[in-house]
Amino acid sequence: MPLDIIIGTQWGDEGKGRITDLMAAEADVVARYSGGDNAGHTVTVGDEVFKLHLIPSGVIHKSATCIIGNGTVVNPAVLIREMDALKARGVDVGPGRLKLDSKAHLITPAHIAMDIAKETQRGSGAIGTTQRGIGPAYTDKTSRVGLRAGLFADPEGLAAAVKAHITEKNLMLTKVYDAQPLEIEPVVAQFAQYAQRLRPHLVDGSVYLNEALDAGKSILAEGAQGTFLDLDHGTYPFVTSSSPTAGGALIGLGIGPKRVGRIVGITKAFTSRVGSGPFPCQLEGALASRLRGTGANPWDEFGTTTGRPRRVGWLDMVMVRHAARINSLTELAVTKLDILSGLEQLSVCVAYELNGKRIGYYPQDLEQLAQCKPVYETVDGWMEDVTSIRQMADLPENAQRYIRFIAEASGIPVTFISVGPGRDQVIYG
């Protein structure tokens, strides 16, 4: 059985947790491969809403084993909190069920302090990070001074490494950023406790996952963030510090490309972005408020991790095509189609105009991107509530046209359409 990969085709918050939850019903193993608790995945099962940041959304299915892969950065305090919250709701998060790759990097309070200090120093040029220590933890990884989860199996090595790490970061915090230092001993003691709790969960993820594939099991790689937050292929520097793209899934799990089956691109029926950076199709005013929602519902456009209101805009097919190319998408899942009900006309960006010329690609240069004006095609909307529809043929004619438009403009078939937050509110294309 293959490795199937779920990828966000926009700036994150496409509804990946929701599609992961559906696909996880068929998977033996669900794996997170990049990012950390900057992600926020919401899954609604009946009346219950699960908000997960670190543990794969597949944990809610009793049958799937979950693994946090080597490409992630893990704040152990958040992981333990999330495990306790799930356990209190009757979800098994024991070592047989939830595994942590020894090569995953750890986020410490010093990484969080550095994230905040760097953002403060950037002032008006701030990236708008989630302030979860993601960038500083990945910086340490690439500088080859990071702390890996495998240290949990070596109490003395862990204490020495944490001590040296906080000492070095304190120098940076006080001398470079004029920020407060951290007390070293309490962090060392905290990490000793985390080690006791998390040690039984450690595995060599690549060995575990490849053995699972060899045994005929199926693996679902659950993406976090989205293609346009990718360190290489996104809107640099307004990106995250990892590779939330299909290539990143392979590196972040230690699995080779020949094992890959489906690569599902999750595309929200409109676009959203949280944090700074260019957004050619961004809308303001009443229409933006209408797409964003009020924040009263868990699925409204407010950050799951930070609560920040998201910037919103029309669907941008230039972005979706860029994501299709980078990730070799085999199919698309269109989410939140129900939110567009009641709008008389919908615009879809099909190209950009740059210096008077029409272009069909996403410029990598941010100055050029800032000058791009969206070229819209307008399509008729639909008034009907679609939340109880389960067959493509029962969707209003204009909603069907909208889906066909997305498939044709991207060249990728649409295989899922979600029409509400509930597990059953889906149409299989």
Ligand code: IMP
């Ligand atoms: P960081 O990942 O916290 O360093 O944040 C870098 C950028 O990525 C900021 O613009 C964040 O808002 C954005 N970001 C990180 N994680 C997510 C996510 O899960 N959804 C949407 N945006 C995210």
